[in-house]
Amino acid sequence: MAQKINKKPAAGQPITIGLAGFGTVGSGLAELLERNSQIITERSGLALRLKTICALEFKNRSRQSLSQYRLTKDWHDLVNDPEIQIVVELIGGAGIAVEIILAALRAGKHVVTANKAALAAHADRIFKTAIEHQAEIYFEAAVGGGIPIIKVFRESLVGNHIREFYAIINGTTNFMLTQMVGKGWSYEQALKRAQELGFAEKDPTLDVNGSDAMAKSGLLAMLAFGGHIDSKKIHREGIESIRPVDVAFARQLGYKIKLLGIAKQKEVGKAEIHVHPTFIPAGSELANVENEFNAIYVKGDFLGPSLYYGKGAGSHPTASSVVSDLHDLGQRINGQNRFNPARYRFDRDITVMPMDSVESAFYLRLQVQERSGILAKVTTVFAKHRISIKSIVQHDAEDPKNIPIVFVLHKTREKDLRQAVATISRFPFVREAPVCYRIEDLS
Template identity: 40%
Template sequence: MDSFKVGIVGCGTVGGGVVKLLLENGELIRERIGRPVEIAFVADPQRERALALGVPKEKVFPDGIEALKADCDAVVELIGGTGIAKRVVEEALKKGRHVVTANKALLADYGEELFRLAKENGVSLKFEASVGGGIPVIKALREGLAGNRIEAIYGIINGTANFILTQMSQRGISFEEALKEAQELGYAEADPTLDVDGYDAAHKIAILATLAYCRFVKTEQVFVRGIREITPLDIEIAREEFGYGVKLLAITKLVNGEIEVRVHPTMIPENHILASVNGVFNACFVEGDFVGETLFYGKGAGREPTASAVVSDIVDLALGNTYAVPECLFKGENLRVREPEEFTSSFYLRFTALDRPGVLAKIASILGKHNISIKMALQKSIEFDGGVPVVMTTHPAPKKAISLAIKEIDALDVIVKPTFVCMIEELEERA
C-alpha cells in the first residue's frame, strides 16, 4: 500500500515530539496499520530543530504556508494560537488536505467556520490532542459513546491549575507560593493567565460541549472563573468541616433540555474519584444515559502524551477514517446555552467580617430574604484579612439569588472584604 504522507507545521515541543515518534516508531506503525506513514515536510522558522531530529534538509522549510505546496495527504498544525495557525489550516483545507491539530484556542473560537470549510472541501479536521493530551476523550465522545445521550462531563483539564491546588491542599501553602513552584518546575508559564484564570480549560470544555451536544459552542459562551482567590483556609475548611476537595472543574451538562458550560473552582465530595486526581494529571468524568459513568485519566499535557494523541489522528486518516464531527452540527438544531445567572447549585460562602455580636444573624437574614437556605454555618475564631471568617454552605439556590444577596451583604458595615463564593457539585461519593 502507498505511504500516507504528512506535512508538519511547527516543530516546537509537540511538533518535535510528533516528528520523533514517527521516525522512531515508524516501523511499528506500519506493522500495525499495514501502511507506512511518511513525513513529507516539516516547516518551522527555526529549521535547526527539525534537522536535529533527523529530518532530511530537503524536507525542511522555514515557512508553513510555502511548505503547503509540497505533496502530502494531511497537514499537521502545531504552531498554536489563532494567527498564522488559522491561515495554515484554512489553506490546507482549501487545497483538499486533511488537517490534524492540537490547537484548542483555534477550534474553540473558529471551529464552526473551519469545520464547514473542511466539509465543503471533502476533507477531515481532526483534533484528538486538543483536549486532555494523551487521554482519548475526543475519540470516546465521537465514537465509543456515540450511542449515548451525554448527560454531563466533569473535567480536570488544566494540569497547571490542578498542580497548584494539589500543593495548596497537601502542604497548606498559598496560591502565590504554589504558582511560583509550578513555574520553577516548568508546569506554569511566566504569564500563567490562561491556566490559572480558567481560559485554557474554557477552550477545552467548549470543544467537549460541541461534541457532546451537537452544537457549536464558543469560548465566549463559557462561564469562567479562575483559582487566584482560593486560600489555604478555604481548602482546609472545605476538607475538615464539610468533607469537600477543591478542584478547577470544567463542566458541561444537560439541564431541562438546555446546556450549561462553565469553568470555575468547585467543591466536590472528597470520596469522589475526581477528588483524587492530583498534580499535573487530567481526568474527564463522563455520564451517558446508557453507559453510565466513565472516567478518562492520564497525562493531560507534555511532549510525548500530546504527540501520541496527534499520531492517533494521523493513523486514523491513514486507515481511511476520515470523518471528523457529527453531521448534526450542520443541521441547525441548537440546544440553548444557559446564562450564568440561571445556574442552580449549592454554594460555599466565606464572609470576612468584624468580630461583633449579631453578624451571623444579619447575614442569615439577607440570605433568607432571597430564599437561600443555609445548610451549615460556622465562624472561625482567627484573625483573617482584617476580620474573622464566617463560612456557610447553602442548599441548592439560583446563582442570581446568590449574586443579589452577596451584593447586599458586602455593603454591610461589618463586612471588610468581598465575599468569596465557590460553587459545590454534589457528585455521588465513590472511591
C-alpha cells in the first residue's frame, strides 16, 4: 500500500529559460518542455519555463503554436532580460553562437549548449568567462547527443582515475562504415546513401574528415584528465580513403573498422589523444555499435571497463540531454541542499499487471512420438486460442520416437498461451512437458 505522507512537491519559483536557435534541436526542446513538463516537475519539484525564443525564422512550427513564448530576432533580448536565468544556445558553429554564450555568461546567466565546435575552438575564452562570472556552462548535448556521457565523466566516475577511452562519437561516419563493412559498399556509395537518409550533410567534410570527432574527443579528454587541452594538437584522420579491400582484410583478420576518438593518460598532465579509423575486435561491444548510434567505452581504475550507448544526434535525443542540464542547473538555482521528497513517490502505487495479461512472443518446444498428423492437431489448438505461428522447425531426431518440434509464436497473451499449451500437453503423442520461453525482439 502506498504511504500517504508525501505532499505535492513544493515547486519553487519556476526556472526561466531563454532559447537561442530554433532549428531541429531547438524545436525539439520546446516540444519536450511542452509535452513532459509535468513529469519533470513531479520528479524534481522544478518548473522549467521557456519564456523567450530567439531565431531568424520559425519555420518548424506555426506562429500560433508558439503564442505562449516571446519570439525575437535579437539575442540581446535573452541576455538583457533579468528574469531569464539560463540561456540555451542551439545555433551551433563558432560564429554568433560564441558571442551569445560569452554575453550570457558575462550577464551572470548559466548557459546550456550543444555546440562542440564553439567549445573546442574557444574553450579558453568560454571557460575563463564562466569562472570569472561564476556562471556555469553545461554541455551534455555536445558529445554523444542523448548519451549522458558528460555527467558520467564529471560525477559518476568522480572517484576514478580515467585511464583511457575509445569513442564512436560521429554518427555520420559510423553509419557509413556500417554500410561499408556490412554491405561491402565503397566510401562513395555509403556517402550517397547517408546523404539520402539525412545522416550526412550536403557538405560532409567536417564529419568524414574526423574534425567533429576531434572536437568531441578533446572535450571528453578535458573532463577525463582534468586540464586544458590544445585541440589543434590532436592527430586526426578521416574515413575518406578507406577502401573495400581493407574492409575485407579486416573482417578476415577478425576486426571491424570504426572511426574512434582515442585518449589515454600516460601520466598526470600528459596524454595521447588521436582520431582515426581503427581496427577493433569484431566481437567487442564497441564493434557492435552500428549505424547512426554512438558509444563511449571508458576504463576507470576502480570501475574497470564500461560503455554508454545511444543516439548521437537528432532533435529528440539532443533535447533529452539539454533538459538534463536544465534540471541540474535548476536544482542549483533553487538550492540543491534541500531535501527533495519528490524523489520517492510513495504516495501512489504502480500496479504490477498479472502475468496472465502480459503479451509476449514465444518459443515452444514439444517432444512428440511421431510426425504424422501432429501439426494439424497442434495448429488447430493455436487457432482456437487466436495464437498465430511465425515459424515451425522440425529436426531429425536420434530417437525416432522422441522428436523435437519447435514453434515460434507471434505476440500472444500469457493466459491464451498457457491454455493452449495445457491442451496440447494432454495429447497422447506429447512425450514430455512442453518447454516455453518468451521472446523479446527489442525493436
